[in-house]
Amino acid sequence: AQKVTQAQTEISVVEKEDVTLDCVYETRDTTYYLFWYKQPPSGELVFLIRRNSFDEQNEISGRYSWNFQKSTSSFNFTITASQVVDSAVYFCALSEPFESNYQLIWGAGTKLIIKP
Amino acid sequence: GAVVSQHPSWVICKSGTSVKIECRSLDFQATTMFWYRQFPKQSLMLMATSNEGSKATYEQGVEKDKFLINHASLTLSTLTVTSAHPEDSSFYICSAAETLQETQYFGPGTRLLVL
Numbered sequence: 001a002q003k004v005t006q007a008q009t010e011i012s013v014v015e016k017e018d019v020t021l022d023c024v025y026e027t028r029d030t031t032y033y034l035f036w037y038k039q040p041p042s043g044e045l046v047f048l049i050r051r052n053s054f055d056e057q058n059e060i061s062g063r064y065s066w067n068f069q070k071s072t073s074s075f076n077f078t079i080t081a082s083q084v085v086d087s088a089v090y091f092c093a094l095s096e097p098f099e100s101n102y103q104l105i106w107g108a109g110t111k112l113i114i115k116p
Numbered sequence: 117g118a119v120v121s122q123h124p125s126w127v128i129c130k131s132g133t134s135v136k137i138e139c140r141s142l143d144f145q146a147t148t149m150f151w152y153r154q155f156p157k158q159s160l161m162l163m164a165t166s167n168e169g170s171k172a173t174y175e176q177g178v179e180k181d182k183f184l185i186n187h188a189s190l191t192l193s194t195l196t197v198t199s200a201h202p203e204d205s206s207f208y209i210c211s212a213a214e215t216l217q218e219t220q221y222f223g224p225g226t227r228l229l230v231l
Contacts, residue, residue, distance in 0.1 A: 035219070043207060045160075045222035047118070091159065102216045106159040
């Protein structure tokens with residue numbers, strides 16, 4: 001069974017629209033960490049956010065916001081007023097201290113296309 | 117902060133040659149570094165985890181004699197692809213973390229093409 005599921009393979013929106021990328025995870029650890037990384041066409045992975053399992057507060061950083069809900073094992077990522085520069089593949093990842101010794105378990109990624 | 121460099125960014129080589137890729141943490145000390153491989157349109161596949169001063173831990177299915185990893189200092193890890201073959205052509209990415217539990221920061225990646 002997949003431990004990190006990003007069900008949306010590709011999303012295409014027009015610039016200035018809001019878009020939400022879904023991430024559902026599975027773990028038996030009570031302590032764990034969730035991440036989002038952005039991979040633009042250049043290939044470099046850019047760290048966006050890390051959230052630990054004990055902190056369910058939503059976070060906002062500029063046009064980016066994250067909704068962490070333990071009840072549904074989800075850690076969704078919303079981009080408000082999208083821009084062409086947001087076009088990239090976005091990966092959600094899980095890190096578990098006991099189940100996987102902190103290795104990052106990756107989702108399949110969601111390719112986001114922002115059309116001008 | 118948390119900048120990781122990787123060199124070279126592109127390498128083309130002939131089959132049978134060895135290629136060395138360097139990964140450096142520029143503004144922090146990385147006890148742990150990771151090497152990944154990424155195929156087109158796929159997620160990252162962990163190849164090995166290296167801790168400074170000790171032998172790397174390879175993932176199942178990764179040939180340790182083919183992919184030599186050295187983590188000689190807190191800021192440098194190297195991956196050597198020995199006797200490269202066309203099937204080794206891929207995008208190789210390293211990441212570095214202050215400790216195993218900390219956030220991994222990634223280098224820009226190295227595209228390897230073996231002819």
